[in-house]
Amino acid sequence: MNQKPVFLGIWLGLILYAAFIAPPNDPNTTTLILNLSTGSWEGINPLVISLFNLMGIWPIIYMMVLLFDGREQKIPAWPFVATSFGVGAFALLPYLALRQPNPEFSGEKNLLLKILDSRWLGLAVTLGALTLLGYGLISGDWQDFVRQWESSKFIHVMSLDFCLLCLLFTFTVQDDLKRRQTADDSPLQWIVWVPFLGALVYLCRRSPTIAKIAKNSTPKEA
Template identity: 60%
Template sequence: MLRKLGFGLLWVGFVSYAFLLAPPQQPDTFTLIQNLSTGQWDGINPIIIALFNLMGIWPMIFACLLFFDGRGQKLPAWPFASLSFGVGAFSLLPYLALRQPNPEFTGEKDNLLKLLDSRWTGLAIGSAAIALLAFAFLGGDWANFIGQWQTSRFIHVMSLDFCLLCGLFPALLGDDMARRGWQNSPLFWLFCFPLLGAIAYLIARPPLPTEEAPQTTPNPV
């Protein structure tokens, strides 16, 4: 109950801060989002470009856990996972507040679950994330980024959203590890390391065991 209350209060606090206390919205925000979305990156700080694209990487990481977790929940995970591509933690926090602990997986994996469970998917997501981090750290202007963080609601809230997603990953990690036979593993704390730990987990985790479909024997003639 305290866990649910904590996630609920965190969601209310984040929403309230984003709309009431964050820096004001800048008049060029829509144009910036449009340019970031369409790849027109000339003149945009590489840190902003990397951060915007990493906000698309995080939902992919969460999807690799959410769709398995949702199999045993009363509410489906896919609406929250889908919305997270647009609003990040704003949609994931309600799911975390409403879900029940779910350290087991029953049934078979469909094609989507097989894709999300694949180590190759983890490698693809990890390669893209590391490339974006390198792009930001090697070519970014940090003084400019700090200035925009202090004055632009979009940059400010997006940055906080990224940090919040880093902090929320462990909330699903423990159950996903248990589903794969990694209960009480000390590796849990390694995989909690912001972003890089989540990438390492997707690459290192063993495939999820599933129930085999019962075989039927033909009736004797």
């Protein structure tokens, strides 16, 4: 199945939805974003604080997969991943539409890729994500969050963006599993379908990336 039209369609649909269907902009949105970014969280619903910060965790999660994928692509992945720190799936969808299937990794891993390939980073990301998630779920006011979701474009679109990132991750890991020579019957094949938590488990449990051997390489003489 050609997934390019699907990703492009989702991207255009998301833009149109955010522009014309989502609730109008709240006049206090700029102040809210500034307070969330600077840690001035007094009076802000913990669910909003948690969601905002988890949207900063997602680009790190995607970086741990897509920077390996981008090694073999005609277009680099890093500009899209970097932009996703600000706009989430709005930045990642064009890359997913433009990329080609890539089940292999070649060359040496540089320092950044070695760090991104580390299970220790996966554990650190998981610890931070679970802390934020627990804080929001335990301390948050759900009635207030629903009210803001219905009245604020920022909260509304950010929530949908989070859900979409959960879904898109399942498509990004299929080639990543092959680059790591993971067995077809591995539980990781279906664990990634668990929203958000599946991505965290995947990063903690996946095997290291295995580079392919060049076909024209010859063994060295003893």
